[in-house]
Structures are given as structure tokens and as C-alpha cells.
Amino acid sequence: MENALVKSIYRDPGPYLKKEIQISGWVRTLRVSKTFGFIEINDGSFFKNIQVVFEETLSNFEEIAKVTTGSSLIIKGQLVESPGAKQPFELKAQAIEIEGTCAADYPLQKKRHSFEYLRTIAHLRPRTNTFSAVFRVRSLVAYAIHRFFQEKGFVYVHTPIITGSDAEGAGEMFRVTTLDLEALPRTEEGQLDFAKDFFGKETNLTVSGQLNAETYSMAFRNVYTFGPTFRAENSNTARHAAEFWMIEPEIAFADLEDDMELAEEMMKYLVTYVLENAPEEMAFFNEFVDKTLLSRLENIVNSDFGRVTYTEAIEILKKEHDRFEYPVEWGADLQTEHERFLTEHIYKKPVFVIDYPKDIKAFYMRLNDDQKTVAAMDLLVPGVGEIIGGSQREERLEALEKRMVELGLRQEDYSWYLDLRKYGGTRHAGYGLGFERVIMYLTGVANIRDVIAFPRTVHNADF
Amino acid sequence: MENALVKSIYRDPGPYLKKEIQISGWVRTLRVSKTFGFIEINDGSFFKNIQVVFEETLSNFEEIAKVTTGSSLIIKGQLVESPGAKQPFELKAQAIEIEGTCAADYPLQKKRHSFEYLRTIAHLRPRTNTFSAVFRVRSLVAYAIHRFFQEKGFVYVHTPIITGSDAEGAGEMFRVTTLDLEALPRTEEGQLDFAKDFFGKETNLTVSGQLNAETYSMAFRNVYTFGPTFRAENSNTARHAAEFWMIEPEIAFADLEDDMELAEEMMKYLVTYVLENAPEEMAFFNEFVDKTLLSRLENIVNSDFGRVTYTEAIEILKKEHDRFEYPVEWGADLQTEHERFLTEHIYKKPVFVIDYPKDIKAFYMRLNDDQKTVAAMDLLVPGVGEIIGGSQREERLEALEKRMVELGLRQEDYSWYLDLRKYGGTRHAGYGLGFERVIMYLTGVANIRDVIAFPRTVHNADF
Numbered sequence: 001m002e003n004a005l006v007k008s009i010y011r012d013p014g015p016y017l018k019k020e021i022q023i024s025g026w027v028r029t030l031r032v033s034k035t036f037g038f039i040e041i042n043d044g045s046f047f048k049n050i051q052v053v054f055e056e057t058l059s060n061f062e063e064i065a066k067v068t069t070g071s072s073l074i075i076k077g078q079l080v081e082s083p084g085a086k087q088p089f090e091l092k093a094q095a096i097e098i099e100g101t102c103a104a105d106y107p108l109q110k111k112r113h114s115f116e117y118l119r120t121i122a123h124l125r126p127r128t129n130t131f132s133a134v135f136r137v138r139s140l141v142a143y144a145i146h147r148f149f150q151e152k153g154f155v156y157v158h159t160p161i162i163t164g165s166d167a168e169g170a171g172e173m174f175r176v177t178t179l180d181l182e183a184l185p186r187t188e189e190g191q192l193d194f195a196k197d198f199f200g201k202e203t204n205l206t207v208s209g210q211l212n213a214e215t216y217s218m219a220f221r222n223v224y225t226f227g228p229t230f231r232a233e234n235s236n237t238a239r240h241a242a243e244f245w246m247i248e249p250e251i252a253f254a255d256l257e258d259d260m261e262l263a264e265e266m267m268k269y270l271v272t273y274v275l276e277n278a279p280e281e282m283a284f285f286n287e288f289v290d291k292t293l294l295s296r297l298e299n300i301v302n303s304d305f306g307r308v309t310y311t312e313a314i315e316i317l318k319k320e321h322d323r324f325e326y327p328v329e330w331g332a333d334l335q336t337e338h339e340r341f342l343t344e345h346i347y348k349k350p351v352f353v354i355d356y357p358k359d360i361k362a363f364y365m366r367l368n369d370d371q372k373t374v375a376a377m378d379l380l381v382p383g384v385g386e387i388i389g390g391s392q393r394e395e396r397l398e399a400l401e402k403r404m405v406e407l408g409l410r411q412e413d414y415s416w417y418l419d420l421r422k423y424g425g426t427r428h429a430g431y432g433l434g435f436e437r438v439i440m441y442l443t444g445v446a447n448i449r450d451v452i453a454f455p456r457t458v459h460n461a462d463f
Numbered sequence: 464m465e466n467a468l469v470k471s472i473y474r475d476p477g478p479y480l481k482k483e484i485q486i487s488g489w490v491r492t493l494r495v496s497k498t499f500g501f502i503e504i505n506d507g508s509f510f511k512n513i514q515v516v517f518e519e520t521l522s523n524f525e526e527i528a529k530v531t532t533g534s535s536l537i538i539k540g541q542l543v544e545s546p547g548a549k550q551p552f553e554l555k556a557q558a559i560e561i562e563g564t565c566a567a568d569y570p571l572q573k574k575r576h577s578f579e580y581l582r583t584i585a586h587l588r589p590r591t592n593t594f595s596a597v598f599r600v601r602s603l604v605a606y607a608i609h610r611f612f613q614e615k616g617f618v619y620v621h622t623p624i625i626t627g628s629d630a631e632g633a634g635e636m637f638r639v640t641t642l643d644l645e646a647l648p649r650t651e652e653g654q655l656d657f658a659k660d661f662f663g664k665e666t667n668l669t670v671s672g673q674l675n676a677e678t679y680s681m682a683f684r685n686v687y688t689f690g691p692t693f694r695a696e697n698s699n700t701a702r703h704a705a706e707f708w709m710i711e712p713e714i715a716f717a718d719l720e721d722d723m724e725l726a727e728e729m730m731k732y733l734v735t736y737v738l739e740n741a742p743e744e745m746a747f748f749n750e751f752v753d754k755t756l757l758s759r760l761e762n763i764v765n766s767d768f769g770r771v772t773y774t775e776a777i778e779i780l781k782k783e784h785d786r787f788e789y790p791v792e793w794g795a796d797l798q799t800e801h802e803r804f805l806t807e808h809i810y811k812k813p814v815f816v817i818d819y820p821k822d823i824k825a826f827y828m829r830l831n832d833d834q835k836t837v838a839a840m841d842l843l844v845p846g847v848g849e850i851i852g853g854s855q856r857e858e859r860l861e862a863l864e865k866r867m868v869e870l871g872l873r874q875e876d877y878s879w880y881l882d883l884r885k886y887g888g889t890r891h892a893g894y895g896l897g898f899e900r901v902i903m904y905l906t907g908v909a910n911i912r913d914v915i916a917f918p919r920t921v922h923n924a925d926f
Contacts, residue, residue: 003716007616024716025684026887044684044715045616070887074716099716100858100888108886123675123879124886126682136683139619146609153470153508156602160917161624161691162637162668162706164924174625174639174661176668178695181638181647181655192644198637198695198705199924205625205639212586212917212926219589220599221488221507228624228690232641232661242661243625252507253466253487253537253562395563416586416926423571423587424489424533425563454623454675461627461662463675463879 001076007046009079013089016079023050023091024074024099026127029110032065039064041073041091047133047280051085052077054093063098069109070102070127115450122454122463130288133281134451137274138439144273145226145247145435148266154249155220158227159209164201165413172232173204174242205230210248210430211364211417214393217250217428218420224249226435236458238447241436243456250430256366256375256392259429260352263379263388264305266433267350271297274442281443290444296383297442299349306351310334310373313342313353333360339378339385350381363403364417365391377431384441390431397421464539470509472542476552479542486513486554487537487562489590492573495528504536510596510743514548515540517556526561532572533565533590578913585917585926593751596744597914600737601902607736608689608710608898611729617712618683621690622672627664628876635695636667637705668693673711673893674827674880677856680713680891681883687712689898699921701910704899706919713893719829719838719855722892723815726842726851727768729896730813734760737905753907759846760905762812769814773797773836776805776816796823802841802848813844826866827880828854840894847904853894860884 001022009016009023025043032038035056040049052075054064067073077093107113107121108128118125125131149156162176178198179185185193194202209225216223225248233240249266251258275282275297286293308316317328317338326335334342334353343351355373358365365374375392394400400421404411411418439451449455454463464485472479472486488506495501498519503512515538517527530536540556570576570584571591581588588594612619625639641661642648648656657665672688679686688711696703712729714721738745738760749756771779780791780801789798797805797816806814818836821828828837838855857863863884867874874881902914912918917926 005616024889026681044680044682072716072887072889099890100884102887103885106886123678123882124682126679132682135620135679136618138621139613139617142619142621143609143613146606150602150606153468154602155599156605157598157916158601158605158691158708160706160919160924160926162693162919162924165926172641174641175644176637176639177644178635178637179644181640181642181644184644198697198921199919200922201924203924215586215926216589216598216916217507218489219507219587219595228621230625234661243623245621253535419586421563422566423569424535424565426487426535427562453620453679456623456625456662458661459663461623461625461664461666463623463628463678 005045006041006043006048006050009050009089010046010048013079017081017089018078020076020078020094021091022074022076025050025072027067027069027071027073027102029069030067037065039067039073041075042127042132047129047136047278047284051082051087051090052093052096053090054096058093058096060096064096067098068102068104068106070106072099073097074099115447119449119455126453129284131450133278133284134439134443134445135453137278137281137443138451140274140277141270141439141442142226142435144270144277145266147273148269149224149249152222154222154224155216157209157213157216157223157225159206159212159225161206161228162199162203163206164199164203165211173207174230174232176203176205207231208246208248208432210250210432211414213248213250213430214420214428215416217252217430218425221252222249234458238449239437241448241452241455241457244448244452245435247433247435248430250428252426252428254429255427256354256377256429259390259392259431260305260307260354260377260379263352263377263390263431264350267379267388268301270438271300271442285443285445292383293444300381303349305379306347306349308342308347308351308353309355310353310357311355313338316346317341331357331359334378336385339380340382343380343385344382348382350379352377352379358403361391363407363409364393364400366394367399367403375429381441384437387437387441388431388433390429392427392429395421395425395427397425468508469504469506469511469513472513472552473509473511476542480544480552481541483539483541483557484554485537485539488513488535490530490532490534490536490565492532493530500528502530502536504538505590505595510592510599510741510747514545514550514553515556515559516553517559521556521559523559527559530561531565531567531569533569535562535565536560537562578910582912582918589916592747594913596741596747597902597906597908598916600741600744600906601914603740604733604737604902604905605689605898607733607740608729610736611732612687612712615685617685617687618679620672620676620679620683620686620688622669622675622688624669624691625662625666626669627662627666628674636670637693637695639666639668670694671709671711671895673713673895674877676711676713676893677883677891678879680715680893681888684715685712697921701912702900702903704911704915704918704920707911707915708898710896710898711893713891715889715891717892718890719817719840719892722853722855722894723768723770723817723840723842726815726840726853726894727813730842730844730851731764733901734763734905748906748908755846756907762845766812768842769810769812771805771810771814771816772818773816773820774818776801779809780804794820794822797841799848802843803845806843806848807845811845813842815840815842821866824854826870826872827856827863829857830862830866838892844904847900850900850904851894851896853892855890855892858884858888858890860888
């Protein structure tokens, strides 16, 4: 008999009702009396469980009555309506087979566990309601990102993970090597001899695929990356992981305004997709994790995102300087408290801050006519602050070279990047979206360790 | 005026014909006479170019007449039918603006370049016909993989890239470290002190996400990974890269037969998707790269894949042993020449070889009742040989522990993996698909360096 998925049954019970069907899954709870019992089964396909009723007429009734939480079962039975009960239907078991037993020391008994404890059993936590919801939503959002860009004809490009360049000179990096640390090769001058390393030079894990993506944007016009990126920063916060996934679209014949329009459309698409495709999970988050979640997300979908220049934003914030821990001053980066004040109190909706001082932004951002600011944009959203950072790129060869000289970047390290400006360059723009930040935003989960299956942070690479 | 994409115009010219439109893109060729000229423009959205006609009535006719290949232009004009010509329509320019010029030393002049040379300008090669086709197909196939699994309700899981375990004890690995190689910390005993490294222990780049994916399969039932994996192997062949992407589905309550059905369905889906969504590119490959391509792929879609046990396959191959360079013997791994003979000459279609000797397969594969073979499967396809490797996993705790002891694997390194067998384990199975191998198969491109945007191989981590 073919196995039915619980998700299919919930979405359209009609074809299954009053029929003999087979399901299989894991025991979430089991209650039993002398003559009958109830089992809540989760089959992995759906957030909700299905209730199984079994009676003493089962040949192995005694054995089933002793089954422990976490065990896996295969159940044949008839799906019947259960009017008035909590669930719309239940499965009357005709035969139950134990697929796999669950040892008595199973850590996921019915009691509530702290997120901290569950991190220590990251291989089991997706079996809980919260993490089953988080990681199904994570999967759906990943897919929604691909759908959004593919439906617009963007080309997905896998930029390299191992890199010989250091992208923006920003962010501490992980070294990648096959050298024997107990017998490091040296040149005649006594220097470490990276010519003997696997790639014949020093290599690191990428911090961004943007510069590589730009090369593809100059061929395919509209491209995006979606891959892992790395920071070797010793910051043990709820928002930093050493390994995380990033999405970086890059669009040609496009300016900062086009960039913002794309970001706004994408954010709305992602929110809509997850609300439509994971309504049970989203209702669960709204009830148990963050009671403002759904109203916050509806605000995203229904707002026209605001626009404000950095300079204007500084004026607004200065008037309220008593509220802030960090000083407000033109030329300094906005702190999260500033960002949240702008989006939550001033605009009460998502807002783009544009035209930041050039000295707090990366070398590749396009210099504005004022010679002081660059065509950068950060998207701030209520509840979080910055969620997207992007810019129009400097497409003018001379301006880019001048900026690189100012910052002490060596042109020979970026010759291929400069080529893009020599050979049919165009206005272009792009942005970066930290995937985990988006998942935190869409679920209300506060710690990045709880939205990554097996998080990598300072002193932690377990599993 | 809004910009029209060349792809939209080709797919449905109706709404654009006889209208004033704007396009933008890069000059592929320009031919000019005294009073008029033709420009082939590629705008990145589509494999084909659009022809632009311009006349001396343009105010900047002289300037446009001198535009070089590779320059970027913005063109306003009227789309008109061009009956009898090579192309169904052309754009009669009313205004042409130069967005970006292209220097005279642009390497992509009209002449044909070797693949080897184009690898040295990997940042420019997607602007050629061949690589524009390869990397658009790569993007489409990546999306098709997500679509296939998501439509079946599979959960996409990002397994870790940096890992503290060594997966199967197989494959040479890249070390990831933040230790200062000039001042390596040592313990009092003089050992390298990895407690001082970023993660507090030795870490490497992953060679497979399978073991991690299995943990999620025991929660979500059906899951898949799609991410980068790494091999630090010193093999300078056309089929090996140090960094490549892999897809690893894992299914619960499933055996080897279910695994093969999934693999067959997926392969047919991918081929169908790419034929439907990249017909121009596929026709190009069939004409210029591999003239057997389309017939080979149609054979995939229209065949019921064969099944043969390893033991039967050895019997078949022994009868033909004169044909082979490598000996055919029970217990030895099949070589590519053996695999290709089976699929190309015996079956003339894709074929699964199952039940391999346990000693040439990984520790986690399920031992068959004969105690000699394991429930492994390799999918062989004409033209390539092995394209997928998978197995039913050993779900029996005792059998798995016994095998690990035989192979000298330390149980403490795999305690979380063994937990899956203690806590409600189920029959389960999965496979791995090398993404680049699939792209090579679907395009006919023979060298893995030509299907990776910026390939990483021995002594090469350029760009």
C-alpha cells in the first residue's frame, strides 16, 4: 500500500476519508488505557501531527501500548472524521508496525526545553515544534529567493568559496591550506612558501561573492548569488555566525533607484511566499515566539518603503539625541538604536537610508556629485534595523582607480575587476542580504544559532 | 522609457512590433557603410542577439559608426519585421547612446578562441556564445533541482561547510584555520594547540553533507542538500575540481528501490526542464559541442532505467575482458571503461548497478543478507559512466557499530550519527549528485573547468 503524507491529508482530506490508508512517522505522544490508546504521529511532511486511535483488537496491542516517544511506526488504518474533536480527522488503526524503537534516554521527552539546551542536541532539535517550523520556513524562503530571481530571468551564479583575493579588504578571514603545520615549507629567504600550498598561493574563505558576481552581471545583465560566506570575527553575539549564507543580486544598466525597487519587491515577495506556504508555522511563531510577528510582516507587504538620505537621517536623529547611547554625528555609522528609531518611530515602516559618507563605505561604491557621499543604500526594517546593504557600483574607471589609491588597494590585485570598467562597463548596482538575518526576521527567532542547522561560531564546530 | 528585454521580444514580439521601444546591451558585431550600419546587440537576457539598424540621420552617426565590439549601448527605436532576413525582426534606431566604451585591447574580438585561452579570462568568457550558454544552463538546472525537490515537499537543508569531523574518512581535506602560521601555538607537551584555533579544534572543509542531512531526514522525512563540497586531491584531470557543488537527497521510510526511483525521476525532470527552458542553448551545444547530445538526452527521458547487480555486471564484463585495459574481477571497483561499456553497449540506456561488495563502499551503507554486499547503487549513463552514487543506509545500530569497529572508526566521533539509530531510526536512503558532472552531461562540455565560473583546481585559485 502506498504511503500517504500527512501534509496531503491536511491540505485535502477528501480523497483519503473513509479509505484504508497507510502512514508512517514518529511518535510525539502516546496515551493509553486498558482497551484503547491515542498516538500523535508526526510524519515529517507537515507541521501538524495526525491522531491515531488503536484498540485492544490489534494483535500487538500490548506492544504498541508500551511504545515510547520518538519511536517510528508504520500504521495502516481508516481515516475517519472526528467531529467536535481538536482535529478534523483521525486514523483508526488496523495494523501498527514498529519501524524503529526509541531508547529510554531520548532527550526530547514531552517537557519544554530551553533553546540553549536544544543547541547541544542540534541533530535532534528539528524534531521539536519550534525547530521543525524554523527549518521548514528556512527551506521555503531559500526556494522563494530562487523563484523570485529566476522568474525575473536572473542568472544564478556560484561564485567561488575559496578565494585568493580578500574582496573588500574588510572582514577577518579563514585561511584554507593543505600545508603540513608540523613541517611548514620555507623559501630560501626563510619566508613561508605558499607556492607549495595547494593553490600555489595564500587562500581564504570568501566574505562576499559580489566582485565575482559583477563580472557575470556584465554578461548576463541580471544575476544573483546564493551561497555560504564566512567571517572569522571573534564576536560572540546573538547575531553573528562564522558561517552564513548570503544572497547578492547584481543588475546592469541600473542605478540606486532600480536597486531599491528590486530590494523592496523581493522583500514583499518573500514575506508573501512564506505566509502563503507556511501558514501553520507562521501562526505558531506569532503565538509562541513573537506576538508582533504577523502584524510586522503585514506592514512590510502593505507599505511603500520610505527613502531618506543619510544626511537627512542625521538631522532627524540629532533632534532626539537624548534617547541614544551612541552619539549622532555626520560621518559616523548609524548604530542599531538609530536605525530602529528611524524605521520604528519616524517612518513606522521599512525605510531605505541612502547616500552615506564615502569614508564609512566600501571602495567600489559610486561617488556622488557632492564628492562626499556614495550611492549606497541600507534597508532598515522595524524590529531589526539593517537587513539589506547595497549600492550603485563605481563604473567610472578613473574614479574607481582614484579611490583605490586613496585606500591603498593594489590595482594588480583587482585587474580583472577594473577590466569590467574598461570593456563595455555599464551603470550597475546590487545588494547583499544575509539569509539568516531574513529567517530571524520572518520567524521572530532572536538568536542566529537557532536558525542554522549546525551553527559555526567562536569555539563551536560541533556535528 | 522602460527598457525591454531581448528575451521578452523573442518569446512574444507582438506587443513590441511597430512600437517605439528601448533596449540596452553589448555590441557583439558592428558593420557600417557610409550611410547606415548594423549592430548585433546582446543584452544578457537571452542567448540570441537583436539586430539594430542605424542610419546617417542619427545626430551621432559618426560616433556610433566607430563603436567597438564589447561596448555597451542604450538604443531607442522602432521594432520592425524583417521578412526574409536571418532574424524575424530588427530595431530601427532613432537614438543611440554610448553607455560604456570598450578599449581596443578587448580580448574578445570576433575570432574564435580556445577554451584554454578563455579560462585565463574567466571574468570575460561568459560574454561568448559558448559560455553564455553554459552558465545560463547551469543556472536553470540549479533551479530545476530546487523545483523538483520542493514540489515534492522536500526540505532544503544547509549542512555545514566548515566541519570538525571527516565524514567518511574518505577524501583529502582542506584545513580551515585562523592560527598564525608564523607563531603556531603549542601545548606544554609541544603539540600544536588547536584549542587556540578559532573553533577550538581542528576543522576542515566538508567533503559531503550526507551524515548531517541524515539527521534532518529523521525529522522532516525527505530532505536535500545543495551546497559546495571540497576535495584536496592532487588530480589534474578534466573531471576533478577542488571545489564543486553537490546535491544530496535523503529519504526516510525508504529503501534502495525508492532511492533509485527518486534518482530516475529527478534525472528525467532535469533533462526535460533544460530542454524546455533553454532550447536555443541546447541546440547550440548539439551543433557545436557534441552532436550526439540531444539524442543522448532524449534517450534518458524515454528509457526505463535498467537495473543490474554488481555481481551480474561482473559476469557480463568478464565475457568481454579483452576489450578492457583494467582487469574485471569481483571485489574490484568498476572503472569508467567498464561502466561505459555496460550503459552504452549492453543496456544502451541509463542503468543502475546495485549491491556492491562492502569493502569498496562506505561504512554507512546497509549490509545485505549475503553479508558480502551492501545496498549501494550507482547510476551509469551513456557518454559518461557514473553520474550518481547512493545507498540505503545502515539503520541497524548493532550492524553499524560492528562495521565501524571493523574499519577502525571511533564511535565517539560519530555519537550523534549513532543516535539516529537509537532514537526512532527508520529505513532510509539517499544519493549524491555532483552538480558539475550533471552540467557537463547536459551540455556536452568535456572539461569541468568550463562549467564552473571561477574554477579551483591544483595551483589555480585565480579571480
